[in-house]
Amino acid sequence: MARLTFNHHLDKHDGTHHHHRPASFELVKDVPLMPMYIASNQPTDPLIASQSLWENQPCLILLVRRPGCILCREEALALSTYRALIEGRYGIRMVAVVAHEFAAQEFGQHFWRGDVYLDKSQGMFKALGGGKVRHASKLHILRPSILARIVKAKQHNIPHHATGDNSVLGGLLLMRPGSRGIAYEHVEHEIGDMAPLGELLNECIDVAQEFPTYLPSYQSSPHVSLLGEPEYDSMSRISTL
Numbered sequence: 001m002a003r004l005t006f007n008h009h010l011d012k013h014d015g016t017h018h019h020h021r022p023a024s025f026e027l028v029k030d031v032p033l034m035p036m037y038i039a040s041n042q043p044t045d046p047l048i049a050s051q052s053l054w055e056n057q058p059c060l061i062l063l064v065r066r067p068g069c070i071l072c073r074e075e076a077l078a079l080s081t082y083r084a085l086i087e088g089r090y091g092i093r094m095v096a097v098v099a100h101e102f103a104a105q106e107f108g109q110h111f112w113r114g115d116v117y118l119d120k121s122q123g124m125f126k127a128l129g130g131g132k133v134r135h136a137s138k139l140h141i142l143r144p145s146i147l148a149r150i151v152k153a154k155q156h157n158i159p160h161h162a163t164g165d166n167s168v169l170g171g172l173l174l175m176r177p178g179s180r181g182i183a184y185e186h187v188e189h190e191i192g193d194m195a196p197l198g199e200l201l202n203e204c205i206d207v208a209q210e211f212p213t214y215l216p217s218y219q220s221s222p223h224v225s226l227l228g229e230p231e232y233d234s235m236s237r238i239s240t241l
Contacts, residue, residue, distance in 0.1 A: 023127045023173065025181045031123030033097065037108025037116040048117070050097075050124060054175035057214045058183070058207045059093040060086060063124055063170035067098050067107035067116075070160035071192035072170075076112040077158070078194070082201070083114065090208040091215040092174070097124055100164040111158075125168060128187050134169040136191060166191075174203055177214060183207050 031050035038044055053059045062079060064072050076096065086092050096112045097119045098104050108116035119125065125133045172195045174184040184203040186195035208215060 023185050027127035033117040033119055036104035036118050039114050053095050054177055057093050058177050059175045061173045062096045064096050064098045065168040065170040066100055066164045067103040068161040068163055070158050073111040073158050075194050080113045086204055090204050092204055099125055099168050102163050128171045135167040
């Protein structure tokens with residue numbers, strides 16, 4: 001069964017303890033989204049309701065605070081390498097929702113390599129904050145952990161730019177199909193704070209097991225492992241339907 005996590009964070013700079021309240025399904029739905037990049041090039045409505053993303057199948061949604069951010073692009077590249085596994089084996093759609101329009105198409109085409117939607121009202125970002133958009137402070141960028149992430153990302157020669165609001169904090173949502181709610185969420189507590197990959201893959205497996213009818217047809221055999229790659233063994237369990 002999929003687990004809903006409660007995120008706790010101890011800020012080493014001010015000593016305060018932050019307890020994150022899980023996102024409400026009521027806040028996540030009915031958010032207007034504008035298509036920025038559709039990988040299939042299929043025509044789509046100029047504006048959709050957020051729940052249409054997971055209406056017909058489970059959906060993993062990456063909430064991107066700034067499409068030009070080097071750390072956002074690094075996370076998108078990392079997750080996109082698992083698209084064949086998450087979409088092709090687990091039957092979970094992967095979508096990115098961005099808080100800013102600038103460079104959204106470039107982000108979708110070259111980094112996320114999948115569908116990107118603009119949340120102009122930042123409604124889904126508000127859902128992660130219990131009704132308010134979460135912002136990092138101006139000194140946030142100076143944290144050693146963030147600077148270390150930026151240095152590491154720059155070693156990968158990822159093109160980036162500084163246009164847009166750098167303070168909005170994003171995260172990730174894994175939605176069950178229809179009105180069945182949120183299976184998993186990860187809230188960005190500081191810039192570049194990615195969801196733990198092993199944990200995320202385990203949650204994807206849980207959702208795939210919970211809703212096997214959404215698996216691709218070639219995965220209908222009860223003896224087919226959801227994880228077909230040996231290198232995943234150390235980070236995530238091998239599961240069968």
